[in-house]
Amino acid sequence: VHIGLTPFAPGDASAELYQALDHALTEAMAGAAQCGWALHDHRDSPSAADETHYWHDLLVTALEQNRVQLFFQAVVSAGESEGILHHKVLARLPDSDGQLLVAAQFLPWVERLGLMARLDLLMLDKVLQHVRVHRQPLALSLSGHILRDAAALESLYRQLKLEPELAQQLTLELDEDDLPDQSSVEQLALRLRELGVTLGLQHFGGCFSMIGNLAHLGLGYLKVDGSYLRNIDQEGDKRLFIESLIRAANSIDLPVLAERVETEGEWQVLRDMGMAGGQGRLFGEPAAWGR
Secondary structure (H helix, E strand, O other): OOEEOOOOOOOHHHHHHHHHHHHHHHHHOOOOHHHHHHHHOOOOOHHHHHHHHHHHHHHHHHHHHHOOEEEOOOOOOOOOOOOEEEEEEEEEOOOOOOOEEEHHHHHHHHHOOHHHHHHHHHHHHHHHHHHHHOOOOOEEEEOOOOOOOHHHHHHHHHHHHOOOOOOOOEEEEEEEOOOOOOHHHHHHHHHHHHOOEEEEEEEEEEOHHHHHHOOOOOOOOOEEEEEHHOOOHHHHHHHOHHHHHHHHHHHOOOOOEOOOOHHHEEEEEEHHHHHOOOEEHHHHHOOOOOO
């Protein structure tokens, strides 16, 4: 569940209120706040036309001039050595003042302006360039938009086909909420396997009942959304759910990884339950490569 909030007073224009609620909801859905809700005050915002113009210019220029930057966050094994399984690639974008924006700040506008597929392809190109120099396994998110854009999806396949050795270092991750129908997912998984690319599923948890349908996809792993794991060392109901999820995934030999692990207490419980690995601030903040 995601919630968008905005303050209001008698006389406020309904159009401005709805725009503010839409902005807050997209921020919440993009993960700007780990609590699942976001607040956007329309009274502190520029006009809708000015804001749209600002973001359009910023984003189109960033895509055309390749200004998007790659940040990385380690995903570590739950084994005794806690070695690195792979690094998750995250996008950062300099604003007009040169300050780096996190994805939750600009992705709602990328989506609203219809630029998600372009961003996906740019990120893939930059990741392949990175892997050419640093042969380390990486995971990169794909939006549901590129799956619905046949031309963009074929461009993605062509990029991967041109770099088969580099493609083998990649896992492409889909959001649970962005999954297309079963037939389309199976076709995507097959094409990626033919190209040597692993497919993973991230932000998982709300569609527990679909685990049985994942058996034939050859997924590399499931990443459980951090909202299901927060304070799991203190909340027994969350343990029951995650234990059931891990058992179901293990029955089809599908590793389960934890997202947004923040405390030693959470990590210890997750390891004891059989989680295969984890990602989160406990293991380090996202950073440029080598920092």
